[in-house]
Amino acid sequence: MPDGTASRPEKGASVRLDKVSFSYGETPLVFDVDFAAAKITAIMGPSGSGKSTLLNLIAGFEMPLSGRVLIGGADVSAEPPSARPVSMVFQENNLFAHLSVEQNVGLGRSPSLRLTEADQTAIAGALERTGLAGKERRLPRELSGGERQRVALARVLVRDRPVLLLDEPFASLGPALRDDMLDLIAAVHAERGMTVLFVTHQPEDARRIGQHVVFLDNGVVAATGRAEDFFAGAGPEVFRRYVGASA
Ligand code: ADP
Numbered sequence: 001m002p003d004g005t006a007s008r009p010e011k012g013a014s015v016r017l018d019k020v021s022f023s024y025g026e027t028p029l030v031f032d033v034d035f036a037a038a039k040i041t042a043i044m045g046p047s048g049s050g051k052s053t054l055l056n057l058i059a060g061f062e063m064p065l066s067g068r069v070l071i072g073g074a075d076v077s078a079e080p081p082s083a084r085p086v087s088m089v090f091q092e093n094n095l096f097a098h099l100s101v102e103q104n105v106g107l108g109r110s111p112s113l114r115l116t117e118a119d120q121t122a123i124a125g126a127l128e129r130t131g132l133a134g135k136e137r138r139l140p141r142e143l144s145g146g147e148r149q150r151v152a153l154a155r156v157l158v159r160d161r162p163v164l165l166l167d168e169p170f171a172s173l174g175p176a177l178r179d180d181m182l183d184l185i186a187a188v189h190a191e192r193g194m195t196v197l198f199v200t201h202q203p204e205d206a207r208r209i210g211q212h213v214v215f216l217d218n219g220v221v222a223a224t225g226r227a228e229d230f231f232a233g234a235g236p237e238v239f240r241r242y243v244g245a246s247a
């Protein structure tokens with residue numbers, strides 16, 4: 001496994017961005033936020049508000065200009081993505097076209113696909129869990145869009161990291177399929193207790209499985225709170241307006 005982490009944070013590690021600033025050249029983005037450990041947090045906000053950038057900073061695909069990224073209390077700001085205790089699923093799944101379902105999932109355990117018996121067991125379990133049993137030998141092009149996203153999810157489930165980042169992975173799926181996937185994530189979270197940060201522009205998704213909400217606006221954290229309170233109407237004005245507009 002490519003996980004050379006010096007410290008090994010627990011499942012459900014806390015995630016904190018301590019005055020992290022970032023810029024693509026124009027608008028500065030500043031994230032100062034503490035994600036509740038071992039919870040499911042929905043990251044919401046208008047298009048361009050910085051949701052993907054926030055996850056990329058946590059995963060290490062982008063480096064902060066200033067400030068620190070802390071996971072499980074450890075400063076990982078200088079660590080490359082492979083050394084961080086996180087795994088991420090993107091909106092566009094990045095499966096290898098020439099590898100089978102089983103091999104694509106296996107990459108979550110071993111980049112060289114040299115798999116032990118324990119790896120095989122974990123892979124079979126994740127395929128079963130994501131409803132892909134029986135499709136092990138198929139290639140990505142022989143799957144539906146929903147099935148391909150399941151493969152991407154199975155791959156992070158076998159990695160089994162303390163923090164799971166999801167950047168709108170189900171945006172292209174219909175509502176019923178999306179609900180299935182969300183429920184699967186909630187079930188895995190209930191079993192394993194990992195910290196889940198998921199980006200969605202669907203208030204329904206956040207309401208369904210989100211325990212906390214972090215709301216971004218214009219590259220800053222505009223509001224945070226318990227999902228229950230936010231959806232009961234106790235959220236700040238900026239959130240209520242957004243949910244009202246996108247509902
Ligand atoms: P969201 O995921 O909430 O839609 P992003 O994090 O992708 O927002 O983008 C935040 C801001 O950074 C936006 O203004 C966007 O245009 C800009 N941005 C995002 N990615 C890039 C990039 N690769 N190059 C330049 N600007 C970018």
Ligand code: MG
Pocket residue numbers: 051052053
């Ligand atoms: Mg985005």
